Amino acid sequence: MTVGHHGRMRIAVRAHGAVAVLSVEGLLDSDTYRPLRDSIVKSALDEPAAVIVDVSALRIPELSACTVFTSAWWQVSQWPDVPILLVCSNIVRRERLWQAGIGHRTPIHPDVDTAADAVGTQARTRVRRRANVELLRHPASLDEAKDFVTECLREWSHPELITAAKLVAVELVRNALTHTDSTPSLRVESSGCLVTIAVDDECTRPALLREAALARRVSGLEIVAGLSRAWGSAPSTTGKTVWATIEPETDLQY
Known part of the structure; x- marks a missing residue:
């Protein structure tokens, strides 16, 4: 207790x-x-x-x-x-x-x-699959996040969601590396047809979308919002968790 x-x-x-x-x-x-x-x-x-x-x-x-x-x-x-x-x-x-x-x-x-x-x-x-990985505070973690998501979704028979899930994972990890001093951890979950990507960091400041402005680059969280069914930032025992859920119709095909 x-x-x-x-x-x-x-x-x-x-x-x-x-x-x-x-x-x-x-x-x-x-x-x-x-x-x-x-x-x-x-x-x-x-x-x-x-x-x-x-x-x-x-x-x-x-x-x-x-x-x-x-x-x-x-x-x-x-x-x-x-x-x-x-x-x-x-x-x-x-x-x-x-x-x-x-x-x-x-x-x-x-x-x-x-x-x-x-x-x-x-x-x-209720059946929910879950996998976690601790990432280094290094740009190479972006590639590790993509590989980890790909491996999980192939194993869980969600190949149709790999493209969107990789993009979401990269942007959430990049956001943690850029805006916090934390060593992020990545969580991938599957429940039915939904897949959730979540990144934990040690910063209590919530992740927020900036107001739109002309002639500027699209932010990582805007990419996450555009690809996901829903996304959010929630307080955790060590800081916060930023998450996004993806379903089949949200996936991008290249």
């Missing part, structure tokens, strides 16, 4: 079988909103079967602050696509959360065991 203190909020994270459980105590307000959201997202990036957030001991003076759970869900809904469930042991508070519209994206359960059971067959039967 790991425990973090964020002002007037305490977040304890533990494993419960295949799911991650965050037990949250204290006060949810404008100061603790972002630490809670980021903690949920960070737990999801480890790709458990689900993230369960126990809010039984969390004080929520303004129910509007509960949008933190929807916000976290939106950040992980495309990738890593890990379900987020809430637990509240008090039936009155649970009803208040439902009435406030919380529960559509993040179902609410009375206890952790019930929430874990609700993850059910979907999590147990």
Whole structure:
């Protein structure tokens, strides 16, 4: 179990079988909103079967602050696509959360065991292939990234996505080498017809698209955005993860 203190909020994270459980105590307000959201997202990036957030001991003076759970869900809904469930042991508070519209994206359960059971067959039967490689802080890592992606997708029978996946991997690695002082790591995943390319670095500054300007070179992230179904930048335990998902119709043919 790991425990973090964020002002007037305490977040304890533990494993419960295949799911991650965050037990949250204290006060949810404008100061603790972002630490809670980021903690949920960070737990999801480890790709458990689900993230369960126990809010039984969390004080929520303004129910509007509960949008933190929807916000976290939106950040992980495309990738890593890990379900987020809430637990509240008090039936009155649970009803208040439902009435406030919380529960559509993040179902609410009375206890952790019930929430874990609700993850059910979907999590147990989900097939996801994953491979990782640590890269050097060197331009040669761009070629290594292309070779690694090619090898993975050939092995996983996704040859139609190799062209786009290589371009995305190169731009994400180049972005990490150019804009951070980190030694990046590359992750390749396959789930059904979708392939995800993700690069971890040690910089907490999110990756953002610059505003378009005339007479300038297209940026690497613009290439990533154009090739991918979706892309994003999420906080991780060591910095951030920049990811992009690719599907067959997004591939370029040369």
